[in-house]
Amino acid sequence: MTNMVIFFFAGVVVYTLGKQLEKIEESTAFGRERFPYIPGLLSFREAPILLKAFKKLKNDPDVILFDGQGIAHPRHFGLASHVGLILDRRAIGCAKSRLVGEFRSVRNVVGAYSKLCYKNEVVGAVLRTKINTKPIFVSPGHKINLTLAIRIVLKACNGYRIPEPVRQAHLLVNKVRKEYTQ
């Protein structure tokens, strides 16, 4: 079982972010896993396949939400920064847990947040997107500031902890992976 080929799947879901949050396109891609998971080096593992999924997209998004960090990273260059730069699009990191930084507890009210500080610098926000659930870690990735990033993430949330586009991308990937595995 040591030479088993492991496949990696990625998914992108495009939404409108106007009056309604409406799904307008989906894209997936897969390929061989080529890099291990090492904290701080996530983009080396995920970016290649993620970029494959983005290439199939017909729409060209104004802003992209990533399942990972933006500048809240040891070298200020998380997945959202890295892929946002390559795609030259506004990008926001929306991670489910902390990689670096310290923060104070967040009030239990949707929209409340506390600054995520790392090496004497604000690198993101720990944002409450749903009551009675752990907050998420929002950080600018590319061509965006923290204030706007927070506003966009809150607009993209539909009552769930995870912003809807990210949540749907996750569900999409699991669906496709399961179909492929059968």
Next chain:
DNA sequence: GCGACAG
């Protein structure tokens, strides 16, 4: 050396 550590 010890602990922390996106997915």
Next chain:
DNA sequence: ATCTTGTCGC
């Protein structure tokens, strides 16, 4: 991330 059923709480 993944293993993995039911179950406790809003």
